[in-house]
Amino acid sequence: MLSKILEVFARPDFPEKLREHVVLSLVALLVAVAIAMPVALLIRNTRLGAAIAINIGNVGRAVPSLAILALALPLLGIGFASALVALTALAIPPILINASTGLREVSKDVIDAARGMGLSGGQILSRIQLPIAAPVIFAGIRTSAVQTVASATLATFIGAGGLGDLIVEGLQRRGPEILLAGAISVAILAILTEVGFGALERAFTPKGLKITQKRDT
Amino acid sequence: MSNLALLVQDVLEEPKLIDWEWLRENFWEDIVPAFQGHIFLSFVSVAIALLIALPVGVISSRYRKAYPPVTFVTGILYSIPSLALFAILISIPGVAIGPAPVIIALVAYSLLILIRNTVAGIDSVPPETIDAARGMGLTNRQILFRVELPLALPIIVAGIRIATVTIIGIATIGAYINGGGLGTLIFDGINRQFPTMIIAGAVLATAMAIAADLLLLGLERYLRPWARARRT
Amino acid sequence: MIEFRQVSKTYPGSDNPVVTDLSFEVLEGEICVLVGPSGCGKTTTMRMVNRLIEITEGEILIDGEPNTAISGTQLRRKIGYAIQQIGLFPHRTIADNIGTVPHLLGWDKGRIRDRVDDLLELVGLSPGEYRDRYPAELSGGQQQRVGVARALAADPPIMLMDEPFGAVDPITRERLQDEFLRIQEDIKKTIVFVTHDIDEAIKMGNKIAILKQGGVLAQYDTPENILSRPDSEFVSSFVGADRVLKRLSLTRVGEMDLEQADGGTEGLPRISDRMTARAALSELLGSGQSSAVVEMEGENKLLTFEAIEALTSTAEQSA
Numbered sequence: 001m002l003s004k005i006l007e008v009f010a011r012p013d014f015p016e017k018l019r020e021h022v023v024l025s026l027v028a029l030l031v032a033v034a035i036a037m038p039v040a041l042l043i044r045n046t047r048l049g050a051a052i053a054i055n056i057g058n059v060g061r062a063v064p065s066l067a068i069l070a071l072a073l074p075l076l077g078i079g080f081a082s083a084l085v086a087l088t089a090l091a092i093p094p095i096l097i098n099a100s101t102g103l104r105e106v107s108k109d110v111i112d113a114a115r116g117m118g119l120s121g122g123q124i125l126s127r128i129q130l131p132i133a134a135p136v137i138f139a140g141i142r143t144s145a146v147q148t149v150a151s152a153t154l155a156t157f158i159g160a161g162g163l164g165d166l167i168v169e170g171l172q173r174r175g176p177e178i179l180l181a182g183a184i185s186v187a188i189l190a191i192l193t194e195v196g197f198g199a200l201e202r203a204f205t206p207k208g209l210k211i212t213q214k215r216d217t
Numbered sequence: 218m219s220n221l222a223l224l225v226q227d228v229l230e231e232p233k234l235i236d237w238e239w240l241r242e243n244f245w246e247d248i249v250p251a252f253q254g255h256i257f258l259s260f261v262s263v264a265i266a267l268l269i270a271l272p273v274g275v276i277s278s279r280y281r282k283a284y285p286p287v288t289f290v291t292g293i294l295y296s297i298p299s300l301a302l303f304a305i306l307i308s309i310p311g312v313a314i315g316p317a318p319v320i321i322a323l324v325a326y327s328l329l330i331l332i333r334n335t336v337a338g339i340d341s342v343p344p345e346t347i348d349a350a351r352g353m354g355l356t357n358r359q360i361l362f363r364v365e366l367p368l369a370l371p372i373i374v375a376g377i378r379i380a381t382v383t384i385i386g387i388a389t390i391g392a393y394i395n396g397g398g399l400g401t402l403i404f405d406g407i408n409r410q411f412p413t414m415i416i417a418g419a420v421l422a423t424a425m426a427i428a429a430d431l432l433l434l435g436l437e438r439y440l441r442p443w444a445r446a447r448r449t
Numbered sequence: 450m451i452e453f454r455q456v457s458k459t460y461p462g463s464d465n466p467v468v469t470d471l472s473f474e475v476l477e478g479e480i481c482v483l484v485g486p487s488g489c490g491k492t493t494t495m496r497m498v499n500r501l502i503e504i505t506e507g508e509i510l511i512d513g514e515p516n517t518a519i520s521g522t523q524l525r526r527k528i529g530y531a532i533q534q535i536g537l538f539p540h541r542t543i544a545d546n547i548g549t550v551p552h553l554l555g556w557d558k559g560r561i562r563d564r565v566d567d568l569l570e571l572v573g574l575s576p577g578e579y580r581d582r583y584p585a586e587l588s589g590g591q592q593q594r595v596g597v598a599r600a601l602a603a604d605p606p607i608m609l610m611d612e613p614f615g616a617v618d619p620i621t622r623e624r625l626q627d628e629f630l631r632i633q634e635d636i637k638k639t640i641v642f643v644t645h646d647i648d649e650a651i652k653m654g655n656k657i658a659i660l661k662q663g664g665v666l667a668q669y670d671t672p673e674n675i676l677s678r679p680d681s682e683f684v685s686s687f688v689g690a691d692r693v694l695k696r697l698s699l700t701r702v703g704e705m706d707l708e709q710a711d712g713g714t715e716g717l718p719r720i721s722d723r724m725t726a727r728a729a730l731s732e733l734l735g736s737g738q739s740s741a742v743v744e745m746e747g748e749n750k751l752l753t754f755e756a757i758e759a760l761t762s763t764a765e766q767s768a
Contacts, residue, residue: 058430062423064387067386067423070403070406070415071416074234113535114538116499128538132539154390157407164300186301187298187302206541209540
């Protein structure tokens with residue numbers, strides 16, 4: 001069985017599917033960051049804006065991935081672009097929620113001290129708020145990344161390719177080795193994403209905050 | 218041609234994106250069973266997951282050494298994309314396609330968040346409270362059931378909320394391996410190229426997820442009457 | 450140096466001003482303490498000096514210039530700012546925290562580094578040990594010292610301090626107060642200091658401004674004058690029914706005019722000339738004697754109840 005699975009990896013179309021999967025996930029994630037971050041920055045000081053963003057995020061997080069991908073089909077047609085739109089929409093909520101919350105949870109006293117010392121608004125944002133909120137923001141990006149990689153598996157149902165193709169093929173042609181090859185590769189990809197972004201998160205956590213975290217736990 | 222243009226064209230050319238006739242005719246035949254199946258899958262999965270997660274959570278909070286491996290295993294399970302996990306499960310000899318592997322997978326997914334929140338909930342109980350309870354003569358068992366778990370409840374319910382919403386969402390995919398549920402409408406709709414079914418399934422699944430989210434959020438807030446200062 | 454001219458502040462949508470028609474002047478090199486019950490607008494008043502809160506009416510002049518002449522951000526870089534919750538940046542080292550404003554002002558690195566080390570020494574923290582630590586590693590008292598150092602960093606002529614010693618226990622607070630007064634003897638900054646504690650006000654202030662609800666100035670005077678001649682019922686009840694005793698704490702035994710002790714000093718309690726008259730009174734009462742011996746200028750002097758009483762009856766005493 002193991003050798004048969006490895007044969008699947010050796011198939012000429014495997015790298016292509018892997019590439020499709022990665023590109024789909026990565027682009028969706030990047031676009032989601034490009035949309036969510038500016039919004040979070042804009043609303044960081046307004047209570048109403050933050051409440052709206054968080055509520056949209058919470059609702060968005062509850063929406064089933066398959067539902068959005070499936071809805072893209074009648075509305076946008078089949079293929080890569082439709083899947084991309086759907087996946088981007090799905091990727092936005094975790095980033096938006098975490099970025100909003102992270103920025104707003106920076107201690108008001110720290111911001112008051114910064115303002116009182118003469119830092120301008122922009123300096124407060126770049127030197128104080130963003131660095132302190134960075135761990136939370138990256139946690140949100142990590143969650144979104146893993147979720148997107150998982151959802152991209154479903155893109156196969158709307159003809160967008162990706163590793164999900166292998167799983168479907170395995171189910172339809174009763175080829176358990178194809179099925180498992182697809183499943184295992186997606187699983188590994190997801191775990192790698194989790195680990196990779198986890199490392200990124202740690203890299204962007206300021207040292208002073210790691211000490212605070214250790215103290216609080 | 219850009220997708221937006223295609224979209225506009227679609228809408229203009231195909232006013233029958235939603236076939237209300239069909240919906241009316243097939244309501245009891247197709248939609249209701251799918252709906253019921255979905256509730257069944259979700260409910261059973263959450264229940265089983267809780268039955269496992271609560272004791273494991275309580276034990277992990279007591280014996281901290283057990284916690285990291287538990288988190289590791291459930292974390293790995295959580296990271297595996299759902300379709301992949303379904304695929305792996307039905308590759309196991311003896312596991313047929315149908316609701317069973319779906320429920321197993323759904324349970325596996327929710328373990329991490331439920332266990333983590335159980336531990337966090339118990340951790341959130343102030344040590345002084347437990348100390349006072351012990352000082353008043355309560356046994357460990359009484360402390361667990363009368364002090365710790367009730368005080369941990371808001372955080373545990375928060376975990377149940379996230380788990381339930383996740384389960385409702387992933388249950389849609391389970392239809393692909395004949396698990397039933399609203400996903401059936403979606404997949405049939407895709408196969409038959411019949412948008413009405415797709416939309417019905419997608420919208421209902423989304424509505425169910427959001428409704429569950431709001432209901433449990435209300436429960437969470439109700440259990441936590443003291444204002445959370447974090448609402449800045 | 451800091452002049453309030455009929456300053457008022459009313460928040461939009463509210464009928465009641467939080468600061469009403471405030472006029473007084475803080476002289477250069479003095480500590481002016483704003484004190485009063487909660488809601489008296491003392492913190493608001495302080496924050497109007499560096500324009501964290503904008504005035505609705507009136508003006509504040511710094512060295513004769515309205516404080517609106519330059520931008521808020523520029524103004525604040527010239528005024529030291531220390532708050533109760535300290536607000537150290539958790540993600541930066543102690544050295545980075547202290548060096549924030551010098552860095553903003555464009556000082557070169559060497560100068561900043563030296564300044565940071567000097568300041569750490571000044572507030573009693575060894576630079577080698579503390580400059581590379583992070584706030585989370587320091588105790589409350591240490592963080593509060595760093596807060597003061599940070600406010601002093603760019604050597605601003607003016608400092609605003611809002612309950613800067615409030616977040617620690619009373620023993621640490623007393624030590625921090627004493628150390629700060631010692632530092633102020635050297636640096637002679639013009640300071641606006643906010644507290645709710647009348648005892649702290651009396652201890653720290655060269656002048657005290659007592660504020661009532663709505664930011665109304667009840668009295669602005671030296672601690673001694675406020676204690677001996679309160680302007681109103683409000684002031685006298687705010688300073689407390691023991692104000693005469695409080696006045697005694699303003700004078701040290703060594704500053705008193707005492708008679709020579711001629712013989713017969715055995716059995717009498719000995720008192721240090723560093724002690725306050727109030728503490729000395731307490732000692733005397735506890736000893737059961739009617740006088741005590743103080744060694745001053747190489748001679749033995751006699752401290753009697755009469756001498757202490759003389760302090761309280763005269764209107765003019767140096768603080």
